[in-house]
Amino acid sequence: MHADSRYHAVYEGWKADPEAFWAEEAQKLHWFKQPDRIFDPALGVYGRWFVGGETNTCFNCLDRQIAAGRGTEKALIYDSVMSGQKRVYTYDEVLTEVQAIAAVLQNLGVGKGDRVVIYMPMVAEATFSMLACARLGAIHSVVFGGFAAHELATRLDDSQAKVVISASCGLEPGRVVAYKPLLDQAIDMARFKPEACLILQRDQLHAPLRYEHGDIDFAQAVEAEKVKGTQVPCVPVLATDPLYVLYTSGTTGQPKGVVRDNGGHMVALRWSMENFFGVKPGETFWAASDIGWVVGHSYIVYGPLLAGNASVIFEGKPVGTPDAGTYWRIVQDHDVKVMFTAPTAFRAIRRDDGEGEHIARYDTSGLRALFLAGERADTETIKWAERMLKVPVIDHWWQTETGWPVAGNPVGLGLMPVKYGSPTRPMPGYDLQVVDDDGHALPPNTLGNIVLKLPLPPGCLVSFWNADERFRSTCLEEFPGYYKTADAGLVDEDGYVFVMARTDDIINCAGHRLSTGAMEEVCAMHPDVAECAVIGVADPLKGQIPCGFMVLKSKVERDEALIASEIVDLVRNEIGPVAAFRTVMVVKRLPKTRSGKVLRGTMQKIADGLPWKMPATIDDPVILDEITEILQKHGYCEQHKAMAG
Missing domain, CATH: 3.40.50.12780 (ANL, N-terminal domain)
Structure with missing residues (x-):
């Protein structure tokens, strides 16, 4: 301390x-x-x-x-x-x-x-x-x-x-x-x-x-x-x-x-x-x-x-309006003492201005601290911001x-x-x-x-709107006496918290919490889709982006690329561009347990290039080979390994 x-x-x-x-x-x-x-x-x-x-x-x-x-x-x-x-x-x-x-x-x-x-x-x-x-x-x-x-x-x-x-x-x-x-x-x-x-x-x-x-x-x-x-x-x-x-x-x-x-x-x-x-x-x-x-x-x-x-x-935006120096112009012009943004913004700035040339054009000496939240802040981005701004960067x-x-x-x-x-x-x-x-x-x-x-401190939610029972069952029932954050993590021997992943189907895309379950419901609305799964895959800029796997109905003979494009448009129209849903892969079948549960977690690990084990309850192990092959064709599995690790 x-x-x-x-x-x-x-x-x-x-x-x-x-x-x-x-x-x-x-x-x-x-x-x-x-x-x-x-x-x-x-x-x-x-x-x-x-x-x-x-x-x-x-x-x-x-x-x-x-x-x-x-x-x-x-x-x-x-x-x-x-x-x-x-x-x-x-x-x-x-x-x-x-x-x-x-x-x-x-x-x-x-x-x-x-x-x-x-x-x-x-x-x-x-x-x-x-x-x-x-x-x-x-x-x-x-x-x-x-x-x-x-x-x-x-x-x-x-x-x-x-x-x-x-x-x-x-x-x-x-x-x-x-x-x-x-x-x-x-x-x-x-x-x-x-x-x-x-x-x-x-x-x-x-x-x-x-x-x-x-x-x-x-x-x-x-x-x-x-x-x-x-x-x-x-x-x-x-x-x-x-x-x-x-x-x-x-x-x-x-x-x-x-x-x-x-x-x-x-x-x-x-x-x-x-x-x-x-x-x-x-x-x-x-x-x-x-x-x-x-x-x-x-x-x-x-x-x-x-x-x-x-x-x-x-x-x-942090970049492109007009350039990666916009944030520093704001800090200088308005004498900003403390700033708070999402790690996504800094990944975008770093991508466009890795050497900090834009930062050098502005006087940011009044800035005392930068706070990052909204998604996981990767260590390299934090270190880069510390080096460039010479202030504490607080995740x-x-x-x-x-x-x-x-x-x-x-x-x-x-x-x-x-x-x-x-x-x-x-x-x-x-x-x-x-x-x-x-x-x-x-x-x-x-x-x-x-x-x-429990109790949660002042300032926290008191319930869901007109849905006390839903709040109780969603957040309080699984662990009596506690509020379930739906995040997984650990606390070390010094009492420091490490937040590792969501425990439900919410992914974090550029600081926006998005439900893959909601996206699946939309994908399933397409008349050619028999079943589907949407997972969050690691993305070096946005943290996570959604990736959809579609099993088409039998006898569908339309062009797969056209169907994929229609599904992307459907999600955009129903949920909005904020979903950042652009990747659709047509597969013959989805990997499932014998009880019929889709192995989304395993698919996500494969996509992110993380270690994974063959689930004991898998119905047909060959399907994971097929999934791996199609992910590799789309450039996944290896390219995310460094970031996801």
């Missing part, structure tokens, strides 16, 4: 009295009514935090900061390399925008507990809209802009959204993505129709408004409220009331709506900004992510504003479900020694253990199931 690390004292302090620890943190925020109980184990699925307390997340992000004298300080920095637009908003200016949007929503009948789906690109208005919902006590559900219509429709139905806030388009390198046709298609598909849609018209593409859908021009409606100077006070909500629902891939293909509450979420995020990321009020923090993902919720919008920081809203681990880091190396408490391949140690709030399949604790350095002892 480094001599100046306070980690052990803080962690032991939390463990000795969790309620006192979180009660003290809660006092750093504003409450309309103090909680009656810090934790009540009898409420909710596993207990609830700050019971009886009344607060408002938007008040704590904006009004509280303005009252503390930060009104004229930077709050949000919008920088779009796609449109060339840049704008800095102070806390005062953000509040003006948020109140105007809240007034528009109020005029549409949106109130406490109503759901609003936000389907937008990375523009400042998306962030203002989230805060406006929080101001009213409405529950927002952000859906990644450009997500396929079918996926958006399932979220409209599950949340029963009263209003949708969207934009005419999103901007990708070399193309404009029209959002409005996708939204219209989703509404046509959805059983539950929203009452109104607010559409932000962007200069790059104007969308025709459909008044039968209740379409309203976003900018015109908001400007009218600004002219009136409408004031919208914050609606007090219970600490245990939902702030948002964020949908994540489910193993059944049915999306899981992760529910985050108001009180615990604020307390955990504010703690993490100061103690984990080590940023001070007034400094600029940049999470290079998207508001469609949990990182965007926690560390573009809520975390920085709760802590009095300026946050960067970036529309662009840390968490999930959509936890909402904030489970394990990491806390800058704010003083760094501990680095072990490459490990996100270091669990944060206060998390009692992390490794158990075998029967739930028995395993000794150090033994691979097993990573679980978190």
Whole structure:
């Protein structure tokens, strides 16, 4: 341990009295009514935090900061390399925008507990809209802009959204993505129709408004409220009331709506900004992510504003917009002190600028630390970033479900020694253990199931939207008394955590969790497919990419390449381009156990060039030879060995 690390004292302090620890943190925020109980184990699925307390997340992000004298300080920095637009908003200016949007929503009948789906690109208005919902006590559900219509429709139905806030388009390198046709298609598909849609018209593409859908021009409606100077006070909500629902891939293909509450979420995020990321009020923090993902919720919008920081809203890519120096230009121009992104971004930058020539063009001396999360950070990429930036590069681990880091190396408490391949140690709030399949604790350095002892700390999900039983059966039943992370790993003799792999069918593609089971369901929709399997194979840039194996129906005489192309298009249309599904292999049969279970794990090991054993229960061993041969023809098996190992 480094001599100046306070980690052990803080962690032991939390463990000795969790309620006192979180009660003290809660006092750093504003409450309309103090909680009656810090934790009540009898409420909710596993207990609830700050019971009886009344607060408002938007008040704590904006009004509280303005009252503390930060009104004229930077709050949000919008920088779009796609449109060339840049704008800095102070806390005062953000509040003006948020109140105007809240007034528009109020005029549409949106109130406490109503759901609003936000389907937008990375523009400042998306962030203002989230805060406006929080101001009213409405529950927002952000859906990644450009997500396929079918996926958006399932979220409209599950949340029963009263209003949708969207934009005419999103901007990708070399193309404009029209959002409005996708939204219209989703509404046509959805059983539950929203009452109104607010559409932000962007200069790059104007969308025709459909008044039968209740379409309203976003900018015109908001400007009218600004002219009136409408004031919208914050609606007090219970600490245990939902702030948002964020949908994540489910193993059944049915999306899981992760529910985050108001009180615990604020307390955990504010703690993490100061103690984990080590940023001070007034400094600029940049999470290079998207508001469609949990990182965007926690560390573009809520975390920085709760802590009095300026946050960067970036529309662009790490490379190609215009080059691999974009990130360093942002760091220089906006004096970014701490940055957070996915390892994928750094692999792309390293691929295009291995010698760091772009980095040398910019002044990054203000940067104190780089945080990487969202997927496994390979050691070579971390070492490269350390060498190029000359700052600590911190791999840390968490999930959509936890909402904030489970394990990491806390800058704010003083760094501990680095072990490459490990996100270091669990944060206060998390009692992390490794158990075998029967739930028995395993000794150090033994691979097993990573679980978190209940109760989960503030800030973690409280359940799935309208699906307590599904949450219980999916996450809590297999290991009674614990939350199942569905990750496999080990803890070494020093208490360092090593996260090795998913234990279910979720793969991690460029920081996006994707269900191979959901992709299989889509592939099976193709009329020529008899059966299929989708696995995640190692990819040096994205971490993992999906790879599909199709067994065609007998007597199909169409061209296999054409069928493969149709299946790729099908997945793209049903799940979206984010699935990165491009590889389809037609095989005669799939390797299975005698009971009929497809040996996906074995196929994945073969593809990644990892050691594997012939499964004892395999029905026909010859099939694996055939699978190996076809994988080799597609360039797998050997080329991934170094990275996967």
